[in-house]
Amino acid sequence: MRKSTAWFVFGAVTALLSVLFFWPLGTVISGGFWVNGKFTLRYLIGVFENPIYVEGLFNSLKIALGTTLLAMVVALPLAWIANQFEFRGKAAFSALVLVPMILPPFVGAIGFQQMFGAYGMINALFGLGARDWLGGGQYAGVVLLQTLSLYPILYLNAVAALANIDPAMEEAAANLGCTRLRRFFRITLPLMMPGLFAGGTLIFIWSFTELGTPLIMNYTRCASVQIYDSLKEIGSNPFPYALVTVMLAASVGLYAVSRRLFGGRAYAMQSKASTQSAVRTLSGWRGLLAALPFALVTGLALLPHLGVVLTSFAAPGSWYQSVLPQTFTGGNYIEALGHDMTVSSIRNSLLFSSLAVAFDIVVGIAIAFVVVRSKIRLRGVLDALSMIPLAVPGLVMAFGFLAVSSWLSNLKGFADADWWPRLVDVRTNPTLFLVLAYSVRRLPYMVRSAVAGLQQTSVTFEEAAWNLGASPAKTLRRITLPLIMANLIAGTLLTFAFSMLEVSDSLMLAQQADYMPITKAIFELFQLLGTGKYVAAALGVWAMAFLTATLVGSSLLLGKKLGAVFRV
Amino acid sequence: MPVPITIEKLTKRFGAKTVLRDIDVQIAAGEIFFLLGPSGCGKTTLLRAVAGLNDPDEGRILAGDRDVTHLPPHQRDMGMVFQSYALWPHMSLRENVAFGLEMRGIGKADIQARVMRALEMVRLADRADSKPNELSGGQQQRVALARALVIEPQCLLLDEPLSNLDAKLRLEMRTEIRRICKEAGLTAIYVTHDQKEALSIADRLAVLDQGRLLQIGSPQEVYTRPGSRFVAQFIGETTFVEGRVLGWRDGRAEIETAAGIWTAQTAGGLEAGETVWLSVRPEAVQLHTDRADGPNVFNAALHATIYLGEVAQHAVELGGDISLKALETRPRLVARDDARAETRLYVDPADVQVLKA
Numbered sequence: 001m002r003k004s005t006a007w008f009v010f011g012a013v014t015a016l017l018s019v020l021f022f023w024p025l026g027t028v029i030s031g032g033f034w035v036n037g038k039f040t041l042r043y044l045i046g047v048f049e050n051p052i053y054v055e056g057l058f059n060s061l062k063i064a065l066g067t068t069l070l071a072m073v074v075a076l077p078l079a080w081i082a083n084q085f086e087f088r089g090k091a092a093f094s095a096l097v098l099v100p101m102i103l104p105p106f107v108g109a110i111g112f113q114q115m116f117g118a119y120g121m122i123n124a125l126f127g128l129g130a131r132d133w134l135g136g137g138q139y140a141g142v143v144l145l146q147t148l149s150l151y152p153i154l155y156l157n158a159v160a161a162l163a164n165i166d167p168a169m170e171e172a173a174a175n176l177g178c179t180r181l182r183r184f185f186r187i188t189l190p191l192m193m194p195g196l197f198a199g200g201t202l203i204f205i206w207s208f209t210e211l212g213t214p215l216i217m218n219y220t221r222c223a224s225v226q227i228y229d230s231l232k233e234i235g236s237n238p239f240p241y242a243l244v245t246v247m248l249a250a251s252v253g254l255y256a257v258s259r260r261l262f263g264g265r266a267y268a269m270q271s272k273a274s275t276q277s278a279v280r281t282l283s284g285w286r287g288l289l290a291a292l293p294f295a296l297v298t299g300l301a302l303l304p305h306l307g308v309v310l311t312s313f314a315a316p317g318s319w320y321q322s323v324l325p326q327t328f329t330g331g332n333y334i335e336a337l338g339h340d341m342t343v344s345s346i347r348n349s350l351l352f353s354s355l356a357v358a359f360d361i362v363v364g365i366a367i368a369f370v371v372v373r374s375k376i377r378l379r380g381v382l383d384a385l386s387m388i389p390l391a392v393p394g395l396v397m398a399f400g401f402l403a404v405s406s407w408l409s410n411l412k413g414f415a416d417a418d419w420w421p422r423l424v425d426v427r428t429n430p431t432l433f434l435v436l437a438y439s440v441r442r443l444p445y446m447v448r449s450a451v452a453g454l455q456q457t458s459v460t461f462e463e464a465a466w467n468l469g470a471s472p473a474k475t476l477r478r479i480t481l482p483l484i485m486a487n488l489i490a491g492t493l494l495t496f497a498f499s500m501l502e503v504s505d506s507l508m509l510a511q512q513a514d515y516m517p518i519t520k521a522i523f524e525l526f527q528l529l530g531t532g533k534y535v536a537a538a539l540g541v542w543a544m545a546f547l548t549a550t551l552v553g554s555s556l557l558l559g560k561k562l563g564a565v566f567r568v
Numbered sequence: 569m570p571v572p573i574t575i576e577k578l579t580k581r582f583g584a585k586t587v588l589r590d591i592d593v594q595i596a597a598g599e600i601f602f603l604l605g606p607s608g609c610g611k612t613t614l615l616r617a618v619a620g621l622n623d624p625d626e627g628r629i630l631a632g633d634r635d636v637t638h639l640p641p642h643q644r645d646m647g648m649v650f651q652s653y654a655l656w657p658h659m660s661l662r663e664n665v666a667f668g669l670e671m672r673g674i675g676k677a678d679i680q681a682r683v684m685r686a687l688e689m690v691r692l693a694d695r696a697d698s699k700p701n702e703l704s705g706g707q708q709q710r711v712a713l714a715r716a717l718v719i720e721p722q723c724l725l726l727d728e729p730l731s732n733l734d735a736k737l738r739l740e741m742r743t744e745i746r747r748i749c750k751e752a753g754l755t756a757i758y759v760t761h762d763q764k765e766a767l768s769i770a771d772r773l774a775v776l777d778q779g780r781l782l783q784i785g786s787p788q789e790v791y792t793r794p795g796s797r798f799v800a801q802f803i804g805e806t807t808f809v810e811g812r813v814l815g816w817r818d819g820r821a822e823i824e825t826a827a828g829i830w831t832a833q834t835a836g837g838l839e840a841g842e843t844v845w846l847s848v849r850p851e852a853v854q855l856h857t858d859r860a861d862g863p864n865v866f867n868a869a870l871h872a873t874i875y876l877g878e879v880a881q882h883a884v885e886l887g888g889d890i891s892l893k894a895l896e897t898r899p900r901l902v903a904r905d906d907a908r909a910e911t912r913l914y915v916d917p918a919d920v921q922v923l924k925a
Contacts, residue, residue, distance in 0.1 A: 460654035463621050466641035467648040468668030468719060475642075478667075482658045 006374035009366045020440045024400025031241030043242040056223040064208035066143040071151040071203050079158030087287035093294035098152045100301040104501050105149040106212025107540040111307020121323050138219040146207045148301040154199040161195025201258045205251045209393030212503040248396045255391035311537035332538040345521035353499035356438035360495050364446030372454040386447045394504035401433045430509045437505040442495040449491025453484030497550040570755040571632035571722045572597045578627035587613050589779045600756045602766040602773035610779040611759045619725050620644050647716030648725040653708045655700035661711050662696040668719040686718035706737045724756040763803045775799050800847040807892045809846040813838045826888030831863035832920035845923045852919035853894035859914050870909045
């Protein structure tokens with residue numbers, strides 16, 4: 001890649017990301033510190049003096065810690081078993097543990113309440129009376145739900161990290177007399193630390209700022225819900241800005257610390273694995289024993305989905321103090337399809353997500369090319385820059401976009417124009433901001449997929465084409481793109497799936513019924529009295545089916561490398 | 569059409585490190601020219617500069633009369649065989665070989681015919697529709713060669729093309745590559761670290777070390793008349809003996825060493841008292857000689873032998889703590905472990921190289 005081209009792409013992308021990323025963030029940060037044209041720490045201090053905000057932050061931290069630790073406990077043994085042993089049904093089981101990713105946890109919460117609530121399935125099944133298994137504060141429920149939907153990210157990271165370790169490392173330890181379990185703690189675990197913490201950090205930040213699940217579970221005393229509740233005052237009250245800034249600082253700080261501690265030290269393997277890993281085949285009861293943890297985790301993780309599916313087929317009001325719904329019906333689906341909001345939400349989600357994906361494909365490939373194929377010094381900066389959206393909570397970004405929109409719609413000289421609010425005011429039409437928010441936050445998946453593709457594709461393939469007379473543009477079209485196509489498709493599917501599933505931006509930015517995406521529609525339907533919950537569940541099942549297809553597709557294309565996508 | 573390649577004062581730096589310094593080489597049209605040196609010597613960098621895959625900091629590269637120094641690679645018309653072959657895995661052999669012709673806007677029927685001819689030349693016409701990963705290493709190597717040759721390049725560039733092949737195949741391909749290049753009358757630049765490859769295929773070769781060009785010449789010249797200790801020990805085996813010039817007259821020098829006085833035939837002017845190194849190739853050491861006293865006849869002790877069947881390599885101790893390597897065909901004496909065998913040896917003065925310190 002020519003230097004001038006590389007610099008041009010670098011400049012354009014940096015400028016673009018600055019506008020799409022640093023502007024909203026800057027607006028958030030300045031909103032809490034510059035009030036009426038003056039710098040003040042009053043609101044920042046005020047956040048820490050207000051016992052409600054402090055409790056909210058503390059509870060969010062508790063959720064994040066609980067989720068991350070529990071996810072480690074769940075994912076690590078599974079990854080180790082998958083790496084060390086061969087047993088019947090392993091392929092199926094290791095695919096099944098990824099299934100929870102097909103549903104945003106807040107939708108699962110609807111089903112979960114039906115099963116574990118005071119009047120739910122479990123109590124009816126065992127005749128336990130009206131006991132709420134999710135605990136009074138709903139804390140356990142939130143952590144469990146988030147763990148069950150986020151542990152696959154850690155599992156994928158751990159499997160990728162394990163696959164990356166030259167089996168000779170372990171064989172050398174075994175040769176010196178180290179047992180299998182001790183080998184794991186002395187050799188394998190230290191070597192896989194970077195990958196593990198990459199995934200762990202991601203889970204921590206996501207659960208720290210998760211909005212949908214606490215909302216549905218009615219766990220209102222956490223920072224994310226407090227921020228959501230204060231959106232109405234976004235033009236007048238600096239406190240939410242200060243609160244968001246605190247969350248941002250905590251997330252970025254954690255990201256920076258963990259990257260410094262664990263990310264920069266990825267151990268380079270001296271050789272590509274020369275032998276297949278010393279996989280031991282387990283048969284008979286040993287094989288069953290190895291499969292058991294997978295079955296358990298998958299079963300548990302699928303409970304919310306099962307609850308959602310059952311709810312979607314239950315006649316409204318018929319699943320109450322009973323093991324299963326007493327009357328099954330397809331009516332919820334018919335009602336869901338007939339509802340104005342549903343139909344337009346599917347259309348909206350498809351439109352927003354497609355636009356976001358198109359944006360990400362172009363920008364992502366350009367970034368990946370500069371990062372992998374150019375030699376300009378700042379390419380590392382570009383790489384880091386394109387990854388930051390992973391470290392910044394969606395909630396913070398959404399809040400920032402909202403603030404930018406609110407500022408833009410009052411811009412002098414434009415505010416009176418007829419077309420202006422339709423473009424920039426989310427209260428009139430959130431399309432622009434939703435698409436931008438979706439694409440910026442999903443850009444890392446695209447960049448990672450494309451980077452992985454380019455790294456696996458030796459540059460000599462391109463050199464050979466130039467050597468035979470192909471221009472750079474022709475080489476890109478005939479050689480490079482076909483060779484990395486699998487990665488591009490996988491990146492596209494992931495970007496698309498996660499845009500369809502997006503919660504924070506959708507809940508906060510889409511305020512007009514006509515422009516609501518699916519997730520927001522599910523949330524709105526859920527709040528309707530009477531049939532709302534059941535119709536919401538039906539829409540949730542539709543989303544699940546759709547996302548299953550896309551994720552299965554991308555994991556088939558990427559194989560073990562799927563894990564590398566979820567890495568900061 | 570093959571053209572001569574001229575490289576003038578070429579310098580290339582990577583950051584603060586200079587990987588090529590002032591390289592001057594002239595390669596005649598139709599010549600097979602080798603760049604030889606240890607890894608990291610800059611030979612691949614030089615080849616890639618000729619291909620246009622890196623941009624030299626100073627100097628010029630001429631293909632014929634055309635200055636191609638800063639021309640993008642796709643406008644140079646130099647077919648290259650990559651070390652990894654770089655066959656595109658998503659294309660069949662036919663498509664791989666046809667690619668360069670397509671880029672030249674050649675008609676479909678013509679392409680078809682030329683591709684098949686190229687594949688026949690490397691004896692792979694029957695596999696035209698296979699994908700590269702269905703082929704063995706040697707077959708892939710031949711496809712890479714066909715792909716580079718089919719465009720009838722001005723110059724063929726080969727970057728360690730045989731390094732991924734097993735020993736037997738490497739031997740076969742040596743003659744094969746030389747045959748193909750000569751039949752097509754190509755100018756070829758060939759990079760390798762394998763001296764046997766260079767000696768057996770090259771018309772001329774250049775030895776590089778640490779970015780500098782040390783010596784250019786025909787294989788025989790470079791082997792028998794190395795210009796420096798580095799070249800002497802990089803190409804072939806040798807033993808160095810340090811000495812001091814006693815006198816030099818009519819191309820014959822007397823040199824005093826710890827093992828006695830040596831006589832060497834050398835054209836270079838030497839001054840009495842100068843410190844020099846003698847380079848003695850193992851095959852030049854004649855063991856069990858019947859010669860009486862005379863120049864370069866020494867009493868010696870064999871004290872370790874590597875027995876290889878048709879030959880044996882001995883370590884031979886002279887006086888003064890000096891040990892030579894000596895090659896013996898049809899070995900008679902084998903000294904194992906601590907056993908020592910006394911013998912007499914002779915080295916022809918024409919086989920002793922005098923190298924300036």
